[in-house]
Amino acid sequence: MKETASISFAHRMEGVPRSFIREILKVAISPEVISFAGGLPNKKLFPLEELQASAVKLMSGSDRNILQYANTEGYLPLREKIAERYAHKGLQINPQNILITNGSQQGLDLLGKIFINEGDALVMEEPGYLGAIQAFSIFHPRFVTVPLTDEGIDVDCFRQAIANENPCLAYLIPNFQNPSGISYTEERRKEVARISKGKPLFLVEDDPYGDIRFQGERKNSFYHYLPEQTILLGTFSKTVVPAFRMGWIVAPDAVMDRLIVAKQAADLHTDYFTQRLVYQYLSDYDIDWHIAQICEAYGRQAGAMMQAIEHYFPKEIQYTHPEGGMFLWLTLPEGRNAMELFDLAIKENVAFVPGNPFYIDKAEVNTCRLNFSCSDEMEIEEGIRRLSGVLATLG
Amino acid sequence: MKETASISFAHRMEGVPRSFIREILKVAISPEVISFAGGLPNKKLFPLEELQASAVKLMSGSDRNILQYANTEGYLPLREKIAERYAHKGLQINPQNILITNGSQQGLDLLGKIFINEGDALVMEEPGYLGAIQAFSIFHPRFVTVPLTDEGIDVDCFRQAIANENPCLAYLIPNFQNPSGISYTEERRKEVARISKGKPLFLVEDDPYGDIRFQGERKNSFYHYLPEQTILLGTFSKTVVPAFRMGWIVAPDAVMDRLIVAKQAADLHTDYFTQRLVYQYLSDYDIDWHIAQICEAYGRQAGAMMQAIEHYFPKEIQYTHPEGGMFLWLTLPEGRNAMELFDLAIKENVAFVPGNPFYIDKAEVNTCRLNFSCSDEMEIEEGIRRLSGVLATLG
DSSP: OOOOSOOOOOGGGTTOOOOHHHHHHHHTTSTTOEEOOOOOOOGGGOOHHHHHHHHHHHHHSSOGGGGSOOOSSOOHHHHHHHHHHHHHTTOOOOGGGEEEEEHHHHHHHHHHHHHOOTTOEEEEEESOOHHHHHHHHTTOOEEEEEEEETTEEOHHHHHHHHHHHOOSEEEEOOSSOTTTOOOOOHHHHHHHHHHHTTSSOEEEEEOSSTTOBOSSOOOOOHHHHOGGGEEEEEESTTTSOSTTOEEEEEOOHHHHHHHHHHHHHHHSSSOHHHHHHHHHHHHHSOHHHHHHHHHHHHHHHHHHHHHHHHHHSOTTOEEOOOSBSSEEEEEOOTTOOHHHHHHHHHHTTEEOEESGGGSSSOSOOOEEEEEOSSSOHHHHHHHHHHHHHHHHHHO | OOOOTTOOOOGGGTTOOOOHHHHHHHHTTSTTOEEOOOOOOOGGGOOHHHHHHHHHHHHHSSOGGGGSOOOSSOOHHHHHHHHHHHHHTTOOOOGGGEEEEEHHHHHHHHHHHHHOOTTOEEEEEESOOHHHHHHHHTTOOEEEEEEEETTEEOHHHHHHHHHHHOOSEEEEOOSSOTTTOOOOOHHHHHHHHHHHTTSSOEEEEEOSSTTOBOSSOOOOOHHHHOGGGEEEEEESTTTSOSTTOEEEEEOOHHHHHHHHHHHHHHHSSSOHHHHHHHHHHHHHSOHHHHHHHHHHHHHHHHHHHHHHHHHHSOTTOEEOOOSBSSEEEEEOOTTOOHHHHHHHHHHTTEEOEESGGGSSSOSOOOEEEEEOSSSOHHHHHHHHHHHHHHHHHHO
16 A cells, blocks of 8 residues: 655654564464463363353344444443452442443553543553553553562552652552562552552552462452542453453442543444353353363463472572462573573573563563463473573573 | 542543433433434344354354454454455455454544644534544544535535645545435545645545445545545444444554554454454355345335425425435524424424534534434334424424
8 A cells, every 4th residue: 555655643652662572472473482472361261162152042032132232331231240240359349330341451541541641640560561551651641660579569669659759540460460470468458558548549450360369368459448549450351261352440430431431432332242242151151160270270380380490490580479360470680681581592492571561661671471371281391491491591 | 439539530531522312312212202313223134143153153163262362453354355345346455454443433543543633633524423523532633624515525615624724634424424314426525535635634434334325326435536545444333233343444554553553552452253253254144135135124214214304394494315324414494403303302202313413513503313224114204294293393
């Protein structure tokens, strides 16, 4: 297609990072490569047969409205199911405060739209979720990064950030964070809520992995401690299937009002047929039984990865010990370059994501994200063994 | 849910119109009301059985990737099918220049994101499509409205707008426009392309109804005359079903690059399962046969509406003569108020949309949108008869 000479684009697209991971995945696509680079749920665990039965049942009824335009908020019985699931975790959520979105990613776009003026401060964990960095970047916030410790976000830095920078949002993943796999301790959650209380700030709690816990006890949501200032993001991508792009936001009334206007302008509503399909599946099958299968598999795979790291890697390499989710985080000795390790590793047919895209403003980092959801235990052991060889070369 | 005291929202949400039609539809929901207010395709014509068979076939295969995350651009074979359909209309489109979106509404959001800086001029037809006004409003453009005539956009005003206002986009619906039902003549299309050629401007041609032609000859797309400056928006909402939110944008390479970044940040990709389902349906069934059924039904209904108007309405009321699509536009005598007519009409159990939301800055208008896709011929005659009684009362 020919190009016109003088296209002028909006400023907002300047500086929005392209997906680095997308580029990485192109390299990692060869079948000889053992890839810890992806961020996909394991497709072997998708409930394909159950979804097929649900689709047949749904489409055998006489309700042709399953294929019609629908309301912006989402299918009410589905929102009621989501509220029920929160109730089992001790959170009282009114279904009217739930908006169905295209994955939780769209929640980030809508929140960026309704909250962020250019230059507004926004707290991000460091390292932080790449998709959130991308979504928010479009609205040109001032990112205020707060480091993660093994117990969650660094409390002193968080307190300072709130006091000095007046952020409108703090974007946090307290359970099995992407990319680090770290979970906030109960005390850390309380402390974050305590610091935030009464400030003109919302805690945006993104929780795509919360249900995928294979070890330890469930911790409380920020919503438990500070409901009036917490916005929850959720998704069926990791518990049912990702293809559906079925997620949701929970927000207070005044925020919901704006979110609905923004959602309507963005795409009217989320795929209504798929909303009905997910509802049918949740009605006819025991999703908790299904989630238990996922936890069992990912738990074994995470265990195999940690065991192999313990066995093969030199002691100076640190790694997180995830209790759930899909990722583990390596920290190489000071001064080592993760990109260099990646280039060597790919030659030995093993891939991971160098930490770079998870930082806002760092060119050289010594950290790496390893995914364990998509490889079996033998592949994991072999991949870590290969990586240990590369680490030895790197010196 | 309790509210926090001091929520401060982004400026961009100020002045974004709420859906007026949404409010109208709440009034029109009672079963005694004959409603010409909606904008829905007729659900009796949805290919439910065919889609069920397609879903069963799709899910009986062994490809579990139909439920996995997918690429941002969309399923390539589906984009190839869309390109094929353009080829039948004489337009050579590379599938790589097609991005799958959540209905064409999302195309508007993405175009607003990548093109509109605050205060940038944007040409809109007057009356114009409400959903586009909403989507673009978020990015605070300066709307430059150009009136529609029976032959399409007013050429002299369009030429002036381009010369004086330097717009980055002109948003146009040349076929069976929403709300007016007007189609641009071939000469008017050529003229618009001629005026735009070489200017730093894209024509955004939204064509949700183009295939639903029940009378007259197909006209050429702006893309035929000015491919390098035309962006096409398309959708399966009116030809297959709306619930799927399955649309697309066709754009030149440089624009596609930005659209992909914006789409990825917005929601990663459109529901991949539904993309595969639509592809399966298009592969196994003759969509042109199906579209012919829709055209036949809507054509009969539009005919019934025009005939009833001719028979019942006073001569001073003007109306458009749509050759396709779903809408017809009434113009009351000068000085009459469409909102007043609406209030009286609803008491007589007949509803329509007063023209107001289709103008950017007009409080009182004498125009009305009537939908004919969702009522049968008897309902249409009875609805128009009731409306004629109300018109007599209005004086």
